[in-house]
Amino acid sequence: MPYTFSNLIEGARPSEIRELLKYASQPGMISFGGGMPNPSSFAIEDIKQIVNDVLTVSWKYALQYGNTGGLPELREEISRMLMETEGFAADPQEIIVTSGSQQGLYALPKILANPGDIIISEAPTYIGAISSFNVNGIRTIGIPMDEFGIKTDLLEKTLEDLKRSGKKPRYIYVIPNFHNPAGYTLSLERRKHLLELSSKYGIPIVEDNPYGEIRFSGEKVPSLKKLDPTAEVTYLGTFSKVMTPGLRIGYLVSSTEVVRKVNLLKQAVALATDTLSEYIALEYLKRGIMKKQVPKTITLYRKKRDIMLSSLEECFPEGSTWSRPDGGMFIWAEVDKSIDTTAMITKALEKKVAYVSGSSFFPDGSKRNNMRLNFTFSEDDQIKEGIMRLGEVISSEMKLVKAA
Ligand SMILES: Cc1ncc(COP(=O)(O)O)c(C=O)c1O
Known part of the structure; x- marks a missing residue:
């Protein structure tokens, strides 16, 4: 059949x-x-040492089912790291560990939108985000970019047009640093404009930042989450580009309410992230390898x-x-x-x-x-x-x- x-x-x-x-x-x-x-x-040498130590000292936990939200000590370390690198405070309760940031990208349209709803992205945008929008039945509206990132004047026009026709996008998805695929970085001025638009139209932002730490030249531009801690910004981070992608460790930072909903979804999708990978990431941070x-x-x-x-x-x-x-x-x-x-x-x-x-x-x-x-x-x-x-x-x- x-x-x-x-x-x-x-x-x-x-x-x-x-x-x-x-x-x-x-x-x-x-x-x-x-x-x-x-x-x-x-x-590799540090990771070998970590794996050996974890399997010697913590094997009973590292090889066991883990917590759906992620290893509590890892969430604490991520919170510390975010304060140091991005300068924003994230309570460990506002962090959920994911299987790469891709799992966060998949979860967000699932918990924040219904099939047929609109999500705004940059055009071009990350192929994995397009896939997650597609399998969630989302209608994506892409806003053109230039070397300073998403054109916020065009975004404003689109939001105004949508409002006039009674439609409200569920969120705006952006990759502000060293964009995949475009390589552009969103300017400070446009970051501020984007936050203004988010607040004016009541539309949350999803900030995907896998590459932020890998800067070769120029000055760091503050993340959207740092620029306006009161705004509804969900932040996605990952260890893929700063440790290894094979261990599949990412994280999502948002309100405790959003984190709770992602946790519910994750219970259905994966029960928990790979515990051994979480222990490796924890030691990677604690030992200063990152x-x-x-x-x-x-x-x-x-x-x-x-x-x-x-x-x-x-x-x-x-x-x-x-x-x-x-x-x-x-x-x-x-x-x-x-x-x-x-x-x-x-x-x-x-x-x-x-x-x-x-x-x-x-x-x-x-x-x-x-x-x-x-x-x-x-x-x-x-x-x-x-x-x-x-x-x-x-x-x-x-x-x-x-x-x-
Ligand atoms: C913009 C962007 N977001 C998310 C991801 C997913 O990364 P991972 O699931 O490995 O954390 C990637 C990977 O290339 C990416 O470029």
């Missing part, structure tokens, strides 16, 4: 990134596709960003533009308008270079001539070689389109 699937899962599209990961391991392939940290950013490791990761990635930027300058055809991120893991490139980067991907793969096409990052799949380039995973010489190959693919595609 055939299975009948739900409308929501029938409507879900596979992520281009997951598909591309299959090619990433082919011999000779240079992949700028996945959003993967470089393995040399993992503090503080020691992040500057090393910054040095490693800054060099890679610079190599990619200079390679783009050298190899991409005239008329191409790209972002110059002050941190994070991605450069967002725009190529000649005649090119459809989704169609071009097979030609790039033939030349053994991968990227993610821009349309994947638009809630409505629009915008055909962008690509996201990850600069953290590849080795330095591969970055040069890969951008050279990609430059050639784009140039020959431009010639083909012109000749047609």
